[in-house]
Amino acid sequence: MNPLRALFDKLEKPFHKGAPLEKYYPLFEAMESFLFSTRLVTKSKVHVRDNLGTKRFMSMVLFALTPCALFGIYNTGYQSHLASGLSLDLVSVVLTGAQIVLPIVIVSYAVGLFWEFLFCVIRGHEVNEGFLVTGLLYPLILPPTIPLWQVAVGITFGVIVGKEVFGGTGRNFLNPALTARAFLFFTYPASISGEVWTAIITSKDKIVDGFSGATALAIAAATEAPNNAQLAMESAGYNLNDLFIGFVPGSIGETSAALAIVGGLFLIITGVGSWRTMLGGFLGAVSMSLLFNYFATSSTLPFFQLDLLWQLSMGGFAFGIVFMATDPVSSPALESSRFIYGFLIGMLGMIIRVINPAYPEGWMLAILLMNVFAPLIDYVVLQKRKKKRIRNVI
């Protein structure tokens, strides 16, 4: 027998029913089931079961997130060194990035898991692996400049109010990671408004000349007529290529549209993320962006004129649509309503981004808003579906 398995068999005893640590069995179970496949067997008439469990389901999302997370670490270090005028070689950049990002990730996981375990022990539930995803999504949508205590406060709110008060993963109606982010956004706007999102690691006087630290979105939103938003961004040093690949300041993991697309393809191929949500979101954003272009005149906001490709490459659009909007729990339940849901997110997100200067980016609010409307979309689609069937009632 595997020595590790033997060790776990030994460790299990105090957690058994009637033993002193019985209450903390969920803790043990989480560790054990993380390492080993389950020993549970079927009870119902369906005697054999598929190999897909929620653990596999969630780890697929983690795999899809990995490129964005790794690039996030690199880019955070890169932006920091760039602004501080330090060397740009790979090792030192990654080290700096890891120094800034890893504490945020660790705090997110540690604090979030604490609440998760607490609720599981009280309820006597097994620990739900959904948090492994939330715990990584959340740091990736935070700016690198965020103070760690705010990370902790945010994830606490996200886990408790966004999820646990409703009964835990599967029973929440809002995306917990976005709930946590929105809480920070409205509670500590000074730290998270998108003005300066580069972690500066040198003293202020050593910052390179011309560094403003403003994100592309902040510049585009602040441009006033008759200036051109695209030119304003270009003169601040942004170009389409960098925006798409992600070498720009922004939230840790969301700057790279390219890697978000890679993750999205992985989710679609494995069938874990809904392609209808993603396609809907893409089409929604495209059509809204084109509508803005169509209605752009010299008296409208200059942001209206911004080219489609720029709109799609900048900010958190790709990341939000791929990883946030596809959260199955807070999405509508029906595949066909997921397309409508995605489309509306695409449109709304673009409206908030372009028209409302108070919010630097629209996806967080658009997705949360559509989370709330998800059951309504389901309801409407369901009524149509019912009409297609031959009724079978008593």
Next chain:
Amino acid sequence: MKKIRVKNTYDLRLTGVPSRTIRESSLGKTLSVLPTSISLIKPKLSVKEGASVKTGTPLFYDKRDENIKFLSPGTGTVKEIVYGPRRCVDEVIIELSGKESFEPFKKISTAGLKKLKQEDVASAIQEGGLWGVFTEHPFRSIPRSTTVAPAIYVTVDNDEPFLPQSAVYLKDREEDFKFGLAILEALSDKVYVGVSSQNENIKTALGASVTHELEGHYPANNASVFLYYNKESESENKSWSIKGQDVLRLAELFKEGKYPVQRLIVVAGDHAKKPSHVLAREGMSVADLAGKAPNEPTRYIAGGVLTGRQITEKGILGFNDYAIHLIREGKETDMLTFFKPGFDKPTFGRTYMSSLFNSSLFKMNTSLNGGYRACVSCGECPKACPTELLPQLLMKELKANDTEEALDQGFLDCAGCGLCTYVCPSKIDLDTVFDDAREKLYWEVEK
């Protein structure tokens, strides 16, 4: 011949496939009849302990309708009647005597059948103890003796792993089958016969008797699925169905004038010694039919692996059982499975590499392959529902006692195939939720 393409089916590709050879089995000292294994009836005994019975003597009947009778599968004396909680009759044990004698029933020929009225045919079947082979939809109960079927659906093939194959039980018995269909035609105006589209031989053998071709993997040949795709109006919801092998038994009852006790079952699964077809009789024990399992944890199942009931090694073949499965209970624990590519892990979706690169059969076991979780609306179950329902929503509605909404969405179309439960990553026993709700509804309607 109409072709029906069944949506959302799945081929489980499991090992332990029964071979096409037919093995004889020998009777033990006793036979047991299990009234509780027949769902949706209220059994009332018509024999007492010590009574001597012939093969075909009524043992019990449905309290609400005494024409629905269940007959003794053997000759001997009633040795013991085992009562369960609240005095429900769990088991009637018959000690077999050496010589078998049959209760005589009226013989009816093809010509004789034509002269009979619908109710005469029905009462001949009821006398012969085979009324229970009919299933009335949507509750899948045994129909009342006076009801007339709007339509009867005959399913010739079985694609659940594993049930007797038509190629085996129908071999050289096509004429009997056609006579059986004639009996059904005397009962109802519409008789539909569906065969699997992969089954070319049977299609030619049965010729014009076949009305529908069913295309798809499991459960394309399920009667409820067949009904769902074929019905055109609400009035057909209460159609009946019958299994192909029971059509043969009907024919046998009419031709021979005695209770047909023989049936072909399969003994299958990895832990069965030689998975094959077995000639069996209701009431035989697993020990008589399957022998001993290897010295490993084994689960015994009466019926298919997606709809059967769990029994022990002393279990009994019930009235509706056409298979005995012996499969591995649980599995060896495996490390960090959910980070591995999983070439050897069968799956419905595309989260393991087996979905791309493995076309071999997969070993059966009863592992849950995950922990119990709340529904995360992952959307797998609607993709596995042959009757185009939304199992995740139905489950939530039924758990919240909103039966009206569930009915409105078509809950009664549910075929009970168990695929939604099979694919659920949160390991929710959807089948139990649906079965309980359907049974509760039935008793509310029928009292």
